[in-house]
Amino acid sequence: MNDADPAGDWSSWPAPAKLNLFLRITGRRDDGYHALQTVFRMLDWGDTIRLRPRADNRIRRIGDSVAGLAEADDLVIRAARLLQKEANVAQGVDIAVEKRIPSGAGLGGGSSDAATVLRALDHLWQTNLGEDRLATLGLALGADVPVFVRGRNAWAEGVGESLVPIDLPPAWYLLADPGVHVNTAGLFQSPELTRNAAPATMADFVSGASLGNAFEPVLRRREPAVEAVFEVMSEVGTPRLTGTGSGCFVEFATREFAEAAQVQAASRVSSRVVGGAARSPLLDALEAGG
Incomplete structure (x- = not known):
């Protein structure tokens, strides 16, 4: 991380994994997507996102969050650029990801990383878009991003974006x-x-x-x-x-x-x-x- 622009200090933010406690497909919607039902369970373990705001408007990835994934395709970069454009932000950010969640395991690693970037940059850049707008932005990145933006265990329907908070017992x-x-x-x-x-x-x-x-x-x-x-x-x-x-x-x-x-x-x-x-x-x- 030493090559980052020294415009600000690094901050660390959790990007937790999730479980789907069940997952049903009940049909297809008019838009061609599958209609799903599931319960999302947040976990106390996951990735860590490190962010350092920049004085210029550059958005950079420091290191490889997923081996072989081009920076332009990385959800953390796409999330930062989406928020920057939506809120007309002049600042930039350096992003580093400490990966623990395995890719392709169904634990929500990429979606959680993107959601953490949206929520944390909304705080650091002081864009104050609020949870609802950030969840809408997140849906453009992936169906699982909104539940991580909102951060609550939830009963979910639609493509996974229609969320009802649910209390789950310790497990x-x-x-x-x-x-x-x-x-x-x-x-x-x-x-x-x-x-x-x-x-x-x-x-x-x-x-x-x-x-x-x-x-x-x-x-x-x-x-x-x-x-x-x-x-x-x-x-x-x-x-x-x-x-x-x-x-x-x-x-x-x-x-x-x-x-x-x-x-x-x-x-x-x-x-x-x-x-x-x-x-x-x-x-x-x-x-x-x-």
Whole structure:
């Protein structure tokens, strides 16, 4: 980071991962997109975004947030440029990303990074667009960006942008990444995908009904590495797929149970234990000023 313009000081901002506790496709909309239902769960673990405002209007990426990803295609750069244009900002920013969330795992890494850039720069540049406008901007970057902008666990419908905050009980998760990078667009085109599931209700979810993930059976058939992780994880609990990625998780009521399961599976699968958050750590950072 030493080559950055010394116009300001670096600040650090969390970009948490998320889980989809279920994911159903209930049909197709008139615009051709799939109609989804899901519950987003914020986690207490994720990436870190570092920002340093610039006196000029340049927006630069310091380092590679995702190996091989061109700067112009990086969501953090696109988010900064979008906010700069929307708010007619004369300032610029240097952006560095400490990546922990694996790409293509369905944990929302790119979307969360983009949302953190929008929220943090809104604060640093003093654009004061507000949560609603920032969520609208975020939707132009990706369907999952608005939930990270708002930072609350949520019941979601539409393409994932229609959000209703939901209180979730404390929980701990054993996460495993099979290392498979899933092409989301290609997965949505799969002829094996169930696209006409009966709509679920929030009462169904709260009652503990098994609502499933429409992409799970497709990925388990297509990707041996995903199936292998499911087989191991099934010995310690009920594994689920998150989002449209390859990441698998098992939910536990306590950290102790999750850590015991991790030890049991350690010789056969690489995993980590993370906590479910009552809300995004980004909101806490914004209230604290960074």
